[in-house]
Amino acid sequence: MLTTSMSAILESSLDASNIAVCVKDGNKCVLSQNDYCRELCGERVGELCETGCMELYASDNNQQWKDWGSRVYKNSYMHGGFFDVTLLCSAESLITFLQPLEDRYEMAMAYYRDKGLTKREVEVVSLTIKGISNPEICKELSISKATLRTHLNNVYHKIRDLGEVPEFMPANRVLR
The missing domain is CATH 3.30.450.20 (PAS domain)
Structure with a gap:
């Protein structure tokens, strides 16, 4: 009680x-x-x-x-x-x-916009942090699974090269 x-x-x-x-x-x-x-x-x-x-x-x-x-x-x-x-x-x-989660998404996007990502990588991140599945991202952005995989890997490499951990994106999204 x-x-x-x-x-x-x-x-x-x-x-x-x-x-x-x-x-x-x-x-x-x-x-x-x-x-x-x-x-x-x-x-x-x-x-x-x-x-x-x-x-x-x-x-x-x-x-x-x-x-x-x-x-x-x-x-x-x-x-x-x-x-x-x-x-x-x-x-x-x-x-x-x-x-x-609106404020959390805005914080995440502000974090990623400041990391030297391309416009397309930022679009991918925006959809990824909202929990959109890889097939849905491919459909929405009219890209292949291989292209999405490349964008996700580029994002992870850029963030890790800065000595940081991409905390807003689930690690299991890479290489799928």
Whole structure:
């Protein structure tokens, strides 16, 4: 049980981080929302919720126990933007945390724009950090898989040559 002090600290931290929070009962009826959640989803208290994060939850067939544990869905597109979505699940409740990624993307792009990349490499990075798959990037940019691989490898080499680690791009994207 959260004390009043713990609750205030938690609420203050979530507000300062611009994280949307929603608490639902085991039947997916909204019990509570913070201000940012209301801004994204509208006032939903007392309503059954089956959109946004609940669509992710409903379509997740990778969990052995649907009503237990935590789930993280990175780079999820909903409510007109990208979010990292975390669900804490039990038979009694579902607690959702939506962490917006727009600021993080802007920070990442500012980082990469200052690293001597070509215009095309910056386009590839922009799509990659948003979690767009390699085949989708190839289609969007009208390039082959080999060309994409070359761009990704060039980005990694340029960043590493500067003595840095390309922290915003997943390492497993190279050579695919």
